[in-house]
Every structure is written in structure tokens, then in C-alpha cells.
Amino acid sequence: MIFTLFGCVAPGVVADTGSVPPETAADTATAGPIPLPFPPAAVDLDATEGRVWFALSAQSATHDIGGTELAGYGYDGVAPGPVLRARVGDEVTVELHNALDTPTTLHWHGMSVPNEMDGVERVQTPIPPGAGFTYTFTATHAGTFWVHPHVDTARQVDLGLYAAVVVTEPTEPQADHDVVLVFDAWGEAESGVGAADDHTPPDPRTQVWTVNGAVSPVWTLEPAQSVRARLLNASNTSYLSLSWPGARLLATDQGLSASPAAVEALVLAPGDRAEVEVLASGGTVEVSTAMWSPAGGASYGEPRTLLTVVGGEDGPEPLAFVFSGAAPSIDPGRTDLLYTFSGGAPDEDWLINGEAWPDVTAANVELEADVIIEVRNLSATSHPFHLHGHRFEVLSVGGVASPARRFEDTVDVPIRSTLRLRMTADNPGQWLVHCHLLGHEEGGMMTELVVE
Numbered sequence: 310m311i312f313t314l315f316g317c318v319a320p321g322v323v324a325d326t327g328s329v330p331p332e333t334a335a336d337t338a339t340a341g342p343i344p345l346p347f348p349p350a351a352v353d354l355d356a357t358e359g360r361v362w363f364a365l366s367a368q369s370a371t372h373d374i375g376g377t378e379l380a381g382y383g384y385d386g387v388a389p390g391p392v393l394r395a396r397v398g399d400e401v402t403v404e405l406h407n408a409l410d411t412p413t414t415l416h417w418h419g420m421s422v423p424n425e426m427d428g429v430e431r432v433q434t435p436i437p438p439g440a441g442f443t444y445t446f447t448a449t450h451a452g453t454f455w456v457h458p459h460v461d462t463a464r465q466v467d468l469g470l471y472a473a474v475v476v477t478e479p480t481e482p483q484a485d486h487d488v489v490l491v492f493d494a495w496g497e498a499e500s501g502v503g504a505a506d507d508h509t510p511p512d513p514r515t516q517v518w519t520v521n522g523a524v525s526p527v528w529t530l531e532p533a534q535s536v537r538a539r540l541l542n543a544s545n546t547s548y549l550s551l552s553w554p555g556a557r558l559l560a561t562d563q564g565l566s567a568s569p570a571a572v573e574a575l576v577l578a579p580g581d582r583a584e585v586e587v588l589a590s591g592g593t594v595e596v597s598t599a600m601w602s603p604a605g606g607a608s609y610g611e612p613r614t615l616l617t618v619v620g621g622e623d624g625p626e627p628l629a630f631v632f633s634g635a636a637p638s639i640d641p642g643r644t645d646l647l648y649t650f651s652g653g654a655p656d657e658d659w660l661i662n663g664e665a666w667p668d669v670t671a672a673n674v675e676l677e678a679d680v681i682i683e684v685r686n687l688s689a690t691s692h693p694f695h696l697h698g699h700r701f702e703v704l705s706v707g708g709v710a711s712p713a714r715r716f717e718d719t720v721d722v723p724i725r726s727t728l729r730l731r732m733t734a735d736n737p738g739q740w741l742v743h744c745h746l747l748g749h750e751e752g753g754m755m756t757e758l759v760v761e
């Protein structure tokens with residue numbers, strides 16, 4: 310059944326890949342179930358306690374999307390790239406070698422790195438082909454983050470330059486299996502020239518989703534072992550509305566949730582992450598996404614299976630996580646920073662506060678200020694709000710207070726809604742604020758926040 314579904318949508322992959330035609334098409338009809346692959350672990354080159362040292366190469370790669378080969382990019386030649394793991398407090402060094410034929414950078418999405426390590430053009434000259442750059446920072450917070458280029462962003466991410474960054478808190482209980490599941494969508498103007506210019510919402514019915522690069526894989530759990538899965542939506546423009554029977558939500562972008570929740574209609578916008586504990590026991594469950602469109606949210610069509618999870622006889626062991634149960638902060642009612650999202654009509658830029666990048670007015674806040682941010686979406690599509698170098702608390706969405714305290718760096722702003730956020734401006738520098746639909750970002754929906 311899995312392969313029947315894929316067979317229906319495979320032509321979409323071929324048709325929507327722009328300038329990168331498929332080279333071969335394998336006979337998927339005779340293949341067996343695809344075991345869920347996992348990205349390799351990046352090798353720590355420094356044995357010193359409290360320090361990790363990684364070397365990465367941005368290079369050309371060939372991606373096999375359910376039997377269709379696509380020419381693209383990958384860190385160390387794979388997408389998703391190697392998982393970079395550190396512990397809170399570690400000094401992290403990452404040497405990037407650029408083996409592409411185009412300049413690139415590394416942006417540490419969600420991490421509070423020093424401003425000069427942020428990988429954006431305001432603070433770093435992009436690394437030329439054949440050259441390298443060494444990023445150094447301290448891992449300050451636990452969570453699931455990711456790294457991707459922040460130059461020529463839509464095209465380079467689209468082609469496969471992304472990798473998960475996992476920062477663990479040593480005092481948390483350790484799972485027997487702590488794994489990363491990276492979702493990407495293909496057929497959303499993927500992998501073709503013009504991706505950055507394409508503001509058309511993709512059709513969720515015809516996209517091909519991959520989990521760690523595989524289409525509809527099967528994950529067979531080992532019996533009586535605990536499982537913590539870190540989810541990342543690395544797609545350029547496509548939302549997930551995830552359901553995972555038996556799993557419980559452990560964390561959002563920035564570490565443990567205040568209280569666990571069922572994984573049901575969990576919206577993961579492009580750039581968003583979540584952590585779940587896999588508790589399905591005995592039987593087999595399907596992890597699926599409901600049809601979800603940025604132009605309105607829940608959409609028509611049947612849910613799509615992304616991954617089949619086969620539980621062992623004894624099922625996984627639960628983990629003894631301690632959730633704070635904390636309520637969200639009280640909204641003080643004032644607004645220190647206001648961002649309005651608008652624009653996007655045909656032949657119009659995407660706008661923040663009426664301005665399109667790079668012709669924007671930077672906002673300023675004082676270092677260590679307690680900043681209340683209001684984000685208003687006046688446009689006809691959702692936008693994932695992303696702030697560099699900081700985490701923020703979500704106070705309310707559409708006037709409804711968050712049910713529990715949660716910290717994010719990427720949060721969806723639904724159509725016609727208002728979000729209230731609170732952050733401590735604790736990281737000095739020039740920071741980008743933008744929509745994480747990468748076509749919107751490159752279409753102007755980006756501005757700057759100066760913390761000094």
C-alpha cells in the first residue's frame with residue numbers, strides 16, 4: 310500500500326524538479342519495505358571533555374528519492390547531513406570546507422551563537438569555493454537545532470544542505486535510542502532553479518515527503534528500549550500536521566515542554582522542530598500528516614503516511630522526564646516590538662512592517678531588555694516567524710494564551726492572526742528576523758533587530 314501511494318505521486322517528483330531531471334527511475338514495485346535510515350553521527354575530533362570538534366564538507370551529492378535520483382548538495386555528501394551532538398556547556402568548533410562551486414555559510418538555526426558566527430552576510434563574507442571557515446561557539450541551551458546555509462538560502466537548502474544539531478542536558482534521563490528524524494518535501498519547486506522565486510504554495514496532495522531521505526520507510530523498534538525522536542521539518546515551504554499514535558510530545562524548539570502532550574495535529578512549519586517519546590507498544594502505528602496548506606491551515610484530502618513504526622513485543626520503555634508544568638508568563642500588555650507580515654500579491658514583495666529586505670529599518674533594543682513582541686499576519690498565507698540568536702516564549706496565539714510555557718525560535722503565524730512573544734535580548738549584535746518559508750524570505754520578508 311505504501312508503494313501504491315508512492316507510485317501515484319512519483320510523476321510529480323519528475324515533473325517538478327525544474328532544471329534537474331531524474332537520471333534513473335528504479336523499479337519500486339518489486340522492492341520490499343525500506344528500513345528507516347538514520348543520518349550518520351558527525352565524528353568528534355577532540356577527545357577533551359567539554360570540547361567537541363567537527364569537520365564538515367559542503368559538496369555535491371546525489372539524492373535517491375524513492376528510486377528517482379536527483380543531483381543536489383549535501384554536507385559530507387548526504388542529506389540530511391551528519392548529526393552534530395554536543396552537551397550544554399561544550400565549546401563547539403566546526404570547520405566547514407566549501408567544496409561547492411558557489412559561496413556558502415553555516416547558520417546555527419535556533420542557537421544563541423555569537424553574532425559573528427551567525428552565518429549571515431551582514432556579519433560574514435560568504436565562504437568562496439575551495440575555501441573554509443571555522444565556527445566556534447558555546448552550546449548554551451539544550452534542544453534540537455539545525456544548521457543550514459544563509460546565503461543563496463532557498464536554493465542551497467532545497468538541494469540538501471541541512472543537518473540536525475542536538476544539544477543534550479546531561480541531567481536529563483538518557484534514552485536508549487536518541488534519534489533524529491528529518492522531514493523534507495520534494496516537488497515543491499524543489500531542486501530547481503527558480504525555487505527562490507516561487508511563492509506558490511505547493512499542493513500537499515502531490516508532494517513526496519521523505520523521512521531521513523527515505524519515502525514511507527518502516528522503523529522496527531527494539532523491544533523494551535526507550536526512544537527519544539527529534540523531529541525537524543527541513544523543507545522550504547511545506548507544512549506538516551503530524552499525528553503519531555502512542556507518542557507524546559517532550560519538547561518544542563528550545564528544550565523540554567512544560568507539560569507533555571499527545572502528538573496529534575502537531576503543526577511543524579518549515580524550520581520547526583519537536584521532540585517526541587515513542588511509546589507505541591506491541592502493534593504497528595502509522596505516523597501521518599494531515600493535509601495542511603499555508604493558505605488556510607487544515608485542508609482537503611486524506612492524511613498521508615510518512616513513516617510506519619513497528620513496536621516490539623514489549624514495547625518501548627517510558628522515560629522518567631520531569632516536566633515543569635509551568636504556566637506561560639503573564640502578558641504585561643505593552644508592546645516593545647511590532648512586526649506586521651503583509652504583501653505577496655502578484656508582482657509584489659513579501660513585506661515586514663511595509664518594507665522588503667534589504668531596504669529595511671532596523672529595530673533596536675537594549676542588551677538584557679525584557680522585550681514583548683507582537684506579530685500580526687495581515688497577508689493571505691501563514692508565515693513561520695524566525696528570530697536569529699535568541700529564543701522566545703510564546704505568550705498567546707490569536708488572543709488565546711499558551712496552555713503551558715514553551716520556548717521557540719520558529720513559530721507559525723497563521724493567517725490573520727496575532728502572536729504575542731516574550732524574549733530576553735541577551736545576545737548582542739545584528740540579528741535577522743524573517744519568515745522561514747524560504748521563498749518569502751528571499752522575496753523580501755526579512756528585517757533586522759539590533760541588540761546593543
Ligand SMILES: [Cu+2]
Nearest residue numbers: 692744746749
Ligand atoms: Cu512567509
